[in-house]
Amino acid sequence: MSGAPPPSASSPPRAASLGVLRAYLGPLKWQVTGLAALLLTGTGLSLTLPQLLRRFVDNARLEAGADVGLLARLAGLYIAAAIGVQLLTASATYVGARVGWTATNRLRADLLRHLLSLDMHEHKERTPGEMIERIDGDVTALSNFFSQFAVRVFGAALLLTGAVVMFYLTDLRVGIGITLFVAVTLVAMNRVRKHGVEPTRLERESSARLFGYVEERLAGLDDVRSLGAGEHHLRGFLRVQGEFFRRSTFSWRRRSVVWQLSMALFAAGYVGVLGAAVGLYAAGAITLGTAFLLYQYMSMVEEPIDQLTQQLQDLQKAGASLGRVSELLALRSGLPEGERELPGGPLDLRFEQVGFSYAPGDPEGRAVLHGVSFHLPAGQTLGLLGRTGSGKTTLTRLVSRLYDPTSGQVRLGGVDTRDLRLEGLRTRVAVVTQDVQLFQASVRDNLSFFDPSVSDAEVEAALHEVGLGEWLARLPDGVRTPLPTGSLSAGQAQLLAFARVLLRDPAVVILDEPSSRLDPATEAQLTRAMTRLLSGRTAIVIAHRLDTVARADRILVLGEGRVLEDGARALLAADPRSHYAALLRAGTLAEAEGVLA
Template sequence: MSRHLPVAGSGDVRAALVRDLGADRRAVAAVIVVNALASAAGLAGPWLLGRIIDTIQAGPTDVLSAVDRLAFGALLFTIAQTVLSWWALKLGYRFGERTAARVRERFLRRVLALPPRVADHLPSGDLIARGSTDASLVATTLRYAVPEVMVAVVHALFLMIAVLVLDPLLGLCGLVCLIGVGTAVRWYLRRARPAYLEAAASGGELADVIAGTAKGARTIELLGLEQRRRQAAESAITRARSANLRTLWLRTVLFPSAEISLALPVIGVLLIGGILYADGLVSLGVVVTATVYLRQLVGPLETLMYSIEQLQGAAASYARVEGVADVSTAEPQQYTRGGNASDEDQGDRIRVNNAHYSYTGARDVLHGIDLLVEPGERLAIVGTSGAGKPTLARLLAGLDRPRTGSVTIGGAPVADLSPDVLREHVVLITQDHHVFHDTVRDNLRIARPDATDQELQAALDAVGAKWVVDLPHGLDTEVGHDITLDGASAQQLSLARVALADPHTLILDEATAQLDPRSARQTERSLAAVLQGRTVIAIAHRLHTAHDADRIAVMEAGEIVEIGTHDELVNARRVYGKLWQAWHSGSSNPPPDDPP
């Protein structure tokens, strides 16, 4: 599977934006209407100022009272504009908050909906960057920049229309002088999208390098790979720096050019208006009003200029966030199902039929695996390191799909089951577990969102989680805030999720391997309670784990070379018999059996 996450195209981003705007269309309409009223109120002030100037020039007998009335009207319209503008921004900010939440939730749903076999192969650093940095930039833009841009656009349009209505010649003169702004923006936009996409991608690559280095720190130290990882990080930093410097260079060209261009309309109207006034073609009030309108136009245009940079960055981030929708859930390897399921495959029977698997497509690591696991059976899979045991476990759990052949539960391909349905059938329990910084209740309801408190408590009791009774806020206690769980307690919480999911088959891959002996014994007792009445497939890295299993499958070089009971395999004196004899003779006091 590709190590690069897709990026949504411009059309897809526009379509997503339209959907987000349409989802809150009443708020959008309210922002536009209120802002239009604010802009209309704002036009009255300059017009009344021009009337004051013309009134003074005309010099009627009651000039002072007329000026007072006009000035009072300008004051009222200014207050109205201020209040309406505040209201429009308030509506816009609320719209932005709701839309930002919608974008984040949609991203999270898409990621959680990915099949585990697909999610496991995605670059985690880039995925984290999209869900954090990119989603935050999109949220900030929707929260602040979009409402301000909407206000600025409506205000600018009203001002342009007003100056044209006031005097078409002066209006055209002022608008022609805005060509410089349009040229600068057009130059910027043609280069901005690829530059900002590159900057965002380089940030995701850097996050991926850092996350991979942190995750594999112990392996890097053991193999002496520090210098190689340092070089990879420095290369990623260099690319990120270069990409961000390119966006900075674009801004250093855009902003000075726009600042100069924004001054030209006022200068042009003053020059042309002065000539027209001298020729008696327009009044001084009209020239002053047009000049004030165009001077006010600088404000919303400056807002647009300074927002355009944030909008470009947000558009690139929006494309990356929306690109998760295009993550392919198809397998890069060709896969054939084993035909129609026979009657004997129905129910909870697990069947592996001539399964081959390759991580890269170049070389198989599993070769022609055939295996049948009956409901309620306890099967142990043993073999030397590198035999392919964890890989087979991933196929059985539906996390990967065989290149050829099939792995089915009740006749249905395991890898084709949705995560919710798969969790009801089979769960893989490893030494890795995760506890979320959330309440104990919500940590458990990941497995069953509709579970009642009584069912949650029953699941905790089933795994022996006695520490729950001492929680300060019961099931509402926040893990990571109110309490910190040790390894055994965290594993018990994970096992309680398994009890809630209630799958018929559990696959164990050394769930207690990294715990200290005391915690391991406690977790093994909890695990034994969860295993009751279920099909159990245990990946046995230690032979005493397999001793009490109903059957044992022995793997060697990606193949199952033996299968039978413990006594049958020991008496056969082949691979398992030799392994058992070597282990048994090398340990005068074998450890007590693990729960199979």
């Protein structure tokens, strides 16, 4: 399911918002047409009800005696029309809700897809909680608005127009007065409505900050507890919550002015219509039934304007949300989409004078990599060593194209990664990080990332391949067993991550310190699984322990973003002057920090 391309970042906010509306409501034009037909028919029936009531009242007051049969027929028609109005209104409500939720569900999916396509710079600037609020909170406000907008606003506009026309048909003078009243009311409410848009936007922003604050504290709950910082973070939560409360109440007060103004104007409007009806009836210009008719049509003027008043408050929320969603869709990734595909089979990797800074536009930004060059032949494993902060993880992020190099080229299979389609690249490159993300879902969903096309047999084969066959046999429902987060050891989580990679069968595998938190026995099991995983694949292993790279084909040592050493592992180990040999003599990287200084 693909949506229309998001509006450009240079579009004016209103134009961008209209573009979003066209993109997601446009494909539903036939459902919207059906909805319009329901609303038109319902409005027509609603306008006939006062006419039936007028005839009933006038015939009931005939001095020669009322025609009971006619009165019965009029009453039956009135009841049938009233039931028809209710059925049409219910149908329109259903279709309107279907239109609204279909449009906003597409918007949710496209918004999430767009967020996932943004480069890491954008994700670093926003907390996950804020992103969740943008996707769920803002779009929910839009869905509530869309699902009722057509029924309430369009239907109200039809009913309002029909009621005003009926006033003209009944009495020209009353029709002119009602037209002026409606015009003044709508203009006044629209002007007042605009004052609530900006406070509502600020309310949504403070809500996003609140979500972000809570998400960050929950993510770091272990540290907060262990350091006894609960009271400090609670005070911080109260400050953020207090700001959200103040902005919410202020925004509500500004929006409620619309409703208060509507009440005052309609109090004056009813007095005017009732005064005109009494005066015309006393003068003999209209019948008692027509006087009732005028009152009924005045209620039909009040009802749609009251609906419009309520929707204007929702419009304020939707307008603020639509603006924020449009701003998000207007963001552009700093990673332009390429068009080329990777060649089949094993892939070699080449860095050519690669430099990188996380803040390339900032003259104060310190470069992380400086002129890095090396070549990793297809099917070989590279052990990547270096002190903390030397640029190891940054180097691997350039391979999977989470970032693009500031200078130089990264070539995979002979192709500059900037020329590749991102989806195609990331299908062929798999990364296993130190912290494995597990979901509260079944084992198969955790390994397949919820892909229904992956069979249970494939998942079971992958688990056996990484040495988790006995663990799988103990699960009550096999791969369908729910896997609550936190239920696995660090070693089991890493093995599950290996199984994920095997299911994808990539050409390049990157392991970021896979054995950094494991005991020797678990590390041995992980090493066996790693050997099977890397067989026949091009691989980069960031090592925390030298044993992890003992079977690597090549070694690359980084220091302060520069290549200190690059060569075949066996040759470097045999050269007593090499950095790698010095590390082997020191025993561990932790003891050899000074060697790489």
